[in-house]
Amino acid sequence: MKYNLSEITEVITNRRTIYPEQFSERQVQKEQIELLLNNAIWAPTHGNTQPWRFKVFMESALDKLGDFLATTYASETASEDFKPMKEQKLRNRPKAASAVIAICMQRQDTQKISEIDEIAAVACAVQNIHLTCTGYGLAGFWSTPKFLNSEAVKTYLELGSNDRCLGLFYVGYPAIEWPKGQRKPIEYVTEWRNN
Numbered sequence: 001m002k003y004n005l006s007e008i009t010e011v012i013t014n015r016r017t018i019y020p021e022q023f024s025e026r027q028v029q030k031e032q033i034e035l036l037l038n039n040a041i042w043a044p045t046h047g048n049t050q051p052w053r054f055k056v057f058m059e060s061a062l063d064k065l066g067d068f069l070a071t072t073y074a075s076e077t078a079s080e081d082f083k084p085m086k087e088q089k090l091r092n093r094p095k096a097a098s099a100v101i102a103i104c105m106q107r108q109d110t111q112k113i114s115e116i117d118e119i120a121a122v123a124c125a126v127q128n129i130h131l132t133c134t135g136y137g138l139a140g141f142w143s144t145p146k147f148l149n150s151e152a153v154k155t156y157l158e159l160g161s162n163d164r165c166l167g168l169f170y171v172g173y174p175a176i177e178w179p180k181g182q183r184k185p186i187e188y189v190t191e192w193r194n195n
Helices: 005-014 030-040 060-076 084-096 115-136 151-157
Strands: 052-058 099-105 139-143 164-172
Touching (some): 030 052, 030 099, 052 060, 052 115, 060 084, 060 151, 099 115
Antiparallel strands (some): 099 164, 139 164
16 A cells, blocks of 8 residues: 555544634644645646635734625625624634635636536645645634625635635634544445446
């Protein structure tokens, strides 16, 4: 074997979502975020388009991001769907994190590669980020509020007209015991075809 598969499997099966409300005050260092991103860019990418783009918010930029998210939620949400508690959560979550990474997809001008392929490549990059968090013992949370495809978000993140923000990835140290998880056995989700 080229690598220790039991260790790789352990990292994969121990990956967990940990919410920003469960983060401690201990700060993640910039060098750690750089490693998350360096591992992210080794995700598979059809046509080697490498469509992922990252906008990293740290320190005082986290307060500004929280204010922007709350304001955008309020302006993009119909009054009958608006929830003050959600607005407050969006405002406070970035402040609970050491860093928030806006996960973006840059669409190629030629659009030779399908959009779903580009989205899948970025999602694979996020999995690399999350697995690296697990290896570090860092908490990670991939958030995808509905309003991320709004023009306000595109303008704030300086995205092109065909680009997308596919989520916000919150990073911090956990203040809780590492969560346990479970999955259905592969028998529930797999069909074998031999002829």
